[in-house]
Amino acid sequence: MSLDRRSVLRGAAAGATGVGFAAVGSVPTLAEATPARRHTPYPVNRPFPPLVDDPKGVLALPPGFKYTVVTKAGETKLKTGQPTPGAHDGNAVFNDGRNYLLIQNHEIGGNTALGVPPIEGTVYDAGVGSAGGCTVISIDRDGRNRGEWVGISGTLTNCAGGHTPWGTWLTCEETEGRANGTTRLKDHGYVFEVWADGETAHPVPLKALGRYAHEALAIDKSRTHIYLSEDASGPNGLFYRWTAPAGYRLGPRSWKDLAKVDFGTFEAMAILGDDGQPIPDVAYLTSAQLLRPFRVAWVPVPDRDAVSVSCRKQLADGTVTRGKKFEGVFGTDEGVYVVNSYAKSGTTDLPADAIPHDGMVWFYSYKAKTIQLVTYFPENAAADKGTGAKYFDYNFDGPDNVTVTPWGSLVLAEDGNASSHILSSTPGGPTYAIARNMLNDSEFCGPAFSADGRVLFVNIQSPGLTFAITGPWRDYLA
Template identity: 35%
Template sequence: MVSPLETFYARVARGQARTGIGYGAIKPKLPVNYRELTSTVIGDLSRIPLLELPPGFNYTAISIVGQSMSDGNPVPGDHDGMATFVGPRGTTILVRNHELDPDENEFGNTSGVIAPPEKKYDQINAGGTTTLVVGPARRLVRDYASLAGTIRNCAGGPTPWGTWISCEETFNRGDVGVVRHGYNFEVPANAEIGLADPIPLKAMGRFSHEAVAVDPATGYIYETEDRGDSCFYRFVPAVGKPNAPGQLVQGGKLYALKVVDKPTLNTTNNPNSGGSIGLVPVGVPLKVEWVPIDNPDPDVEDKAQGLGVRYEAQSKGAAIFYRGEGAWYAKGLIYFVATQGGPPAVDSTRGNGQVWVYDPKAETITLLIEAEPSGEILDEPDNITVAPFGDLFLCEDGGGEQFVVGVDTKGELYQFARNAYNESEFAGACFSPDGQTLFVNIQSPGITFCIWGPWLGKR
């Protein structure tokens, strides 16, 4: 998207509208497999349009909370971040997070991700991941628990060596004094039933993680942090460029992004959050450097004492982002989201969101998109993915109606899908390896969708 970005920035500078027609007007549709949805934990879904989509697009609804999985346990709730991998015999492997706290009790699902005690990182926590094997007809072939005993597994990211890195969005929330939380975990993308060993990747940092994106050219892993005063991180593995599961446990070095000559730059463009309106213009690259984190695994977080990963980073001049969330690698660039960055919204002191792009070769970050205060075009983007044909897809997590918002290669924003079932957030958007299917969740009550249609049609 590097070349099209130039057109996009020019349009912004001229004050031109950024709204496009996308694939056309979205309308309510029943899932193709509606006959299979008569009896679910959440009721009869066979006559309910769950999504609104453009003409020519269809979807199936699979792996719904409470349904029985292939390992005999119920599908956990709070579906969140996901990624896809090539499976055997034309299948797609989908690894999916579950953002569960230990005390959640949705639809009687008190146990969350179920696993034997020896395969649970923490015996009291309900989060983790499940793995789905999806057939060419977008029907479920197999699903099972693949990581257990973690907490608030929000997003993460795929690796080039065939694993999913699942991130805990917390600093602790476990058996205090017994089991520490706030880590990343690696989950192999397997087609056969099996649980990953729950080994925390401590060198990647202990903080409120959100997502990761891996640069395949270097093996560096970029990390976001979901806090109002978060930083953006780079992890350099000790093994050099990893090429197999399990190598990340050997450690590495953690760094935080700093804007050159602008120490502790507050990128929010919001005076309510310590920034100022227009301080960082859209489309202007900022040179960056990386400051080392000496203590990636702190015992406590304390701003007054400068204890904690982000506080150490900011003491060394690291830039501040308002709630770093989704991250994705595509064509040499790392895209990441600041969900509540930007100038104050009309109905809030917080912003409606920003999308940033980091260029590893140029060592720059650029504010790609800043949502309008009205929130009409984009309202608090969270997860992000980049389609094989170049468009960005953003999962909203604001109030009221929830949309998947596309951004085409001309820089025009369009509504691609609406949650027609309720007002729960979209999460986990990702394309199948062949680029034909978009997988996405609505988090609550927990439904995974497989969407297909004329992706290369006029936008």
Template identity: 40%
Template sequence: MAVTRRQMLAGSGAAIVLSGAVDRLFAGTAEAAQAGGRSGYGPLVPDPAGVLDLPRGFRYTILSREGEPLRSGEGPVPSHFDGMAAFRSDGGRVRLVRNHENRVTAKYRVPAIERVTYDPQGLGGCTALEVTSGGRVLSERVAIAGTAVNCAGGPTPWGAWLTCEETEDRAGTNGYTRDHGFIFEVDPRGRRTDPEPLTAMGRFQHEAIAVDPRTGTVYETEDAFDKPFGLFYRFLPKRPRGGFGTLQAGGRLEALRVPGVPDLSAIQEPGTVFEHVEWVKVPDPLAAQTPVRLQDFGKGGITHAQKLEGCYWGGDRVYFVSSFARSRDGSAADHFGQVWSYEPSRRRLTLHVVFGPDTDVQAPGDSPDNICLAPQGGLMLCEDGDGAQHVFGVTRRGTVYPMARNRQNIGTDQAPAWGEFAGVTFSPDGRTMFVNVYEPGTTFAITGPW
């Protein structure tokens, strides 16, 4: 197997610097006080157990693996670990809510627990774990079931997890008894979860969300691989103060229009700014006849982008990621990842970083996916591409460094393969990084000299 520059980076601990307005990616975080916030934590040390390589001084604990019994006794731990968030619990404990991106072929479904099941034929959903500060799992249970292809989502200011279905399958398709393609609200404590979709937030291939804590506006990404590509949305709730169940009151769904830019991949210069972008009402959020991205948005059309995935709020703006764009798929231009931001107060859209091919196709790896702010300063992003799979850190100065490498080979000795990382998140006290491996489904708690 050929050694790529990405693998050389991971093995040597060398750092590379990205071009673009990278410092803005970390709005709202404290200045880094540790070495990791400046240049990384050093080279990855091969794990003798062949599970997870980390820098010296760091250690991992495996919290959960697919197929093992749920501690609740509800069945086996479901497959395909994806998006995740950490919430504060009592006594320094942490509650994790974890997505399971299960399709009809999943080996282990999310058990269809009656009280929290939307569609008995939906194999996806979420599980919830409570973990001590020392990494001991106290509980693990089904949080919501009967959904499908739960990819990412995001936390809310009122302590809920919004889980997103990355599908548009209707009732009668793949055996489903109800329509799919929605967002659902999940209570990490298990008290208020209602297995009914937030229909006003749209029915499409959802990926991730981020909430403006000042206004309650919810921003949503759409992960569409094929043309016509996905849109970037905002949802203006009728009850913007937020709280469990308030999103069920409805609101207005709108899509981003950048006048004169039908495809964001055409923009290749980091630092490009668009002033006074527009938001256009979605004609039919439920996509009763036509998928949202194909609907008629009137004069000027709408702005698309391939593979819109990660989404987070920082400071005074929302950031969102396009994992890649390929002209052979119909994109206007090629890239290996973009990071954009939108400032609501100025209606301003900014392109911060473009990864390859004119910068470096291996930096940071390829196809950035789930993404989070690190409390020590900087950014963590999950790689979802070919070859070796990493969690990469990006400092305020734009230095990219490897933080973890998945060593669980799901291929063969002759043709090795590794599952992607997903769901990277930090404990509320910033002392533990939690992250999933998609396949084989594995949740890690990583501690060390953050």
């Protein structure tokens, strides 16, 4: 489909631009969320002060903050004696009344010494050996590890996921690997539900949610929809929605129903331009569209189990809206955030006249059925070069995982081209660095705030580290 960009963007609202800045608007919160609105000022949080280098060379943090290492791949141990698996990725944090319980993904694509061990009762596919999966970590209020165990094993490339209202974690396989009779005895590319109690395990693929390179997901307040992202190329990935049958609400036993491939409906998002036609790729949109609501249509996916053709390839270009790296997803009571990590012109799968930029954060409103760009990262060549810690703390690119803090602002994990940061971002205000990886150039993953607002849990994917970061969060975020 040929695209008349001026037609698509006609009437778009002008918005502020700049590295890591968003236009003015209100912010959805966990407890009482509303979609971002144009021309409604939102009080910008107090700026985080410049980061202070860590004498240990691990994490640079603002003054008054500190970290505790909770797990380290190959060094800390599971209760069954094996070493903590590597490739830490997405997290969700729960509370058992005394300790925090962190369910953690391990993004491992095949049998390896630091894979998730196949513990009896937790295994989906015995053919993959010690590969991907999830561990569960009990952590006290001071960030100390009180025990770690396997929640699910025998899965592959567990990237991100999403928490459920009933206190479980939906872990996502970022792969489309089919059974091959040797290293894969079953098909992969599914979502699985993981419990934190150390006793419950149902390693059953939730086929109703599609088979593709999953990234993350969120369940809406009504428990009738699940929103899911796809990190894929050739062609670029999609943003999906699963809808429950009439009268059905998701709950603790829904895994049995979601295991049925045709249960509910499964659709992909199309963002509609002024002419009512789908915008082919988010790469056509820029900061000029900040906070402008776009109507959304949902297009059925013919074969969600992708028996012969990948889900995204079943839908023709121009009928849906694609995106380079649909990544983090996090839901509020009123809508869901979804991140596009980057969309630079000249890269694979993008038209030559696409607008160069590093990343976008979107907010989809359940009630309005519209989507708005709430934070925009323009192409940032400065993040690709330069020296010095201070320099990198002001040049951001590549937003990835996202979470909403207990006070309603966003925390983003950066997976960019230079130093990796954890970022505080408020739709309506600037973006600040709240942590920097001093150890290496590995990405941050899985930011998750405890519900009491005391602890931010986050991972460095390689060599596989989990941190509990504490400090005066309320001074800057509340």
